Amino acid sequence: MKKILFGAFVMCSMLVVTAQEKDAVIENMIKEANENSQLEALGHHIMDVIGPRLVGTPQMKEAHDWAVATYEKWGIPAENQQYGEWKAWERGITHIDMVSPRVQSLSGTQLAWSPSTGPKGVTAELVILPTVKDSLEFKNWLKNVKGKLVMVSEYQITGRPDYNWEEFATPESFEKMKKERDSLTREFYSNIRRTGYTTRNIHEALESAGAVGIVSSYWSKGFGANKIFASRTKRIPTVDIQLEDYGMLYRLVEYGNKPKIKIVAESKDLGVAPTFNTIAQIKGSEKPDEYVVLSAHFDSWDGGTGATDNGTGTLVMMEAMRLLKKFYPNPKRTILVGHWGSEEQGLNGSRAFVEDHPEMMDKIQAVFNQDNGTGRVVNLSGAGYLHAYDYLTRWLRAVPKDITKHIETNFPGSPSGGGSDNASFVAAGAPSFNLSSLNWSYWNYTWHTNLDTYDKIVFDDVRNNAILTAILAYMASEDDTKVSSEKIILPVSERTGKQMEWPTQRSPERRGGLD
Known part of the structure; x- marks a missing residue:
């Protein structure tokens, strides 16, 4: 009996220590995000120094190279993975x-x-x-x-x-x-x-x-x-x-x-340019072949500087990776971030990644994508995954209430067929979730416009989104179980009268503007 009681005491002590360690990681990430945020400096370099990131331009390649250098400065291995070519062009006066x-x-x-x-x-x-x-x-x-x-x-x-x-x-x-x-x-x-x-x-x-x-x-x-x-x-x-x-x-x-x-x-016609995705990862210590993926497209149109589409999504993912590396350097699962190229012309970068890495798709624990402006996240859908409620709500409980109180959840939701890079992963059956944000007059004023510039960024909201993303990634990585990717049975379409089907995987454009 003494042995049994002692064993139970040790087990409880271990659980308490584990819970305290988890709390400490989360608290440290929140403290760092609030007191030593890098968002403004990162945003300045992306939007003010590099500027718009149109696929095929020298500025797009400069952005990819800068991101790799920044991650390596943080101790996070990163690389540019080429997936195709594009018409090379540079804007002039x-x-x-x-x-x-x-x-x-x-x-x-x-x-x-x-x-x-x-x-x-x-x-x-x-x-x-x-x-x-x-x-x-x-x-x-x-x-x-x-x-x-x-x-x-x-x-x-x-x-x-x-x-x-x-x-x-x-x-x-x-x-x-x-x-x-x-x-x-x-x-x-x-x-x-x-x-x-x-x-x-x-x-x-x-x-x-x-x-x-x-x-x-x-x-x-x-x-x-x-x-x-x-x-x-x-x-x-x-x-x-x-x-x-x-x-x-x-x-x-x-x-x-x-x-x-x-x-x-x-302007200058520069012939042909390679197109890339920037990929960085913190290798998993226990389950390195399972993945938590952070997702944001890196490219933009070039009427403005691409600040809210998708500079802010890029900032969220970079800051979240910085926080994770600093306070969670040995994650259970591999945490990978994808900064996708040529999303604006048809999700090409993420579709290429999914097509080129089929072996990863059933090993993905979760994908968190952000792409619709500078506002705080206000909606999280289950994306048509039957059991998404079980694990997403469990992970969300670790997020501070002053962030989650703004978030409306929708379960089981429905799968995205397009719109942003989460759809590329959904089509491959990987649990992928869009962190949908508050409007901030996005559609009329900044989405693909000449006014999509640094001054439109609301850094308080972006900082909250970085904290949210870092905690979700941490919780997904630490989860004891590999989550279910079972899909719902989709309803009959009111428009066609036929049962809806899960989105199918599509190949990317790998020779943009050249054929």
Whole structure:
């Protein structure tokens, strides 16, 4: 009996010590994150020094190399893993100026992968797309674009976002504006269809007809915000001009004032560049062949500096890895972080990793992905894994209440078919969870816009997300059991009437812009 009691005492003592050790690791990570955060310095280097991280650019490669060097400085082995090639291009100086009927500098930029104008630039009169009855009429009109710059975007009747109208306009005035706007939008797209083209391929027709440049304006429905994506031309430049200046130019054309602008866009075609994922890991001490994966895409569009898409996700994962290495240097399972390339063009980096490492997929304990802005995490879904409630809620209990009180959980949830890199792992059956954050006007103001810059980062929220991620990774690594990846039976789709199927794995684009 004494032996039994002594054994029980030893066992209880060991459990108490283990619990105290766990508490100490978590407390130390929280203290370090709050008192010695590296987020601001890391953010400065990524956004201010390196800048936007468009796939195929020298800045993207610089970011990958910097991340490897930073991890190695922290004692974390890291490497750049090549998965493909991309059209190599570098943005240069962009100047857009109206030169007639008066002189005014305009706000705008060249679109990604757009051909250069050269240092002398292009000066030409602007024309707008005509209203046509059919494709034959449009074909006959095309001769008018030779030597001209063609405006291809919809004219916006207001530059005020809806929330501004709601605050100040009468209900009648607001409704009137919305009806007029909706009517004009429907007619714009109907007219595009009547030309025989789409908004995606009409640029090629204009280029073939002799236009010397394309002028667009993709308003993001917020003050001063435009979405900045890719050029669709091969020989002539494409620029995006902010709503306020685009509207002025459009009206000048409509009123017959024949405006002219000069575009100087000195980009460089650099041929072909390799594309990478940056992978770093803290090797597991007991189960090195099982993995906890931290996930965030590293690339961005380049209208701004990619601060909230996905600079903040990158900061969360880097800071979480720093905390884990400092206070949990010998994890039970291997903790791996993936900074994925070319997410913006179709989750290419993470899809390549999943495709290239099939042996890892059934050994993944959990993937934690963050990708939607600077806000604190407010939603965690079970992603369609039947038993996700059991382990996610267990891990969340270790997170401070001032963080978890903001988080709404959704179990069992449903699998993501796209949108961010967690979907690449979900398709392979690996338990993968998106840490969805508070909006902070993300969609209108920073998602893929010219305003996605360092000043939009809310570091208090990002710091909380780093603490959350570090603790979730720690708890997942320490868990005594390998979690279940059993999937739910998906319901019948209300849209199709057929039973929904689990997302299937897709191959990445490995030769972007080259074929």
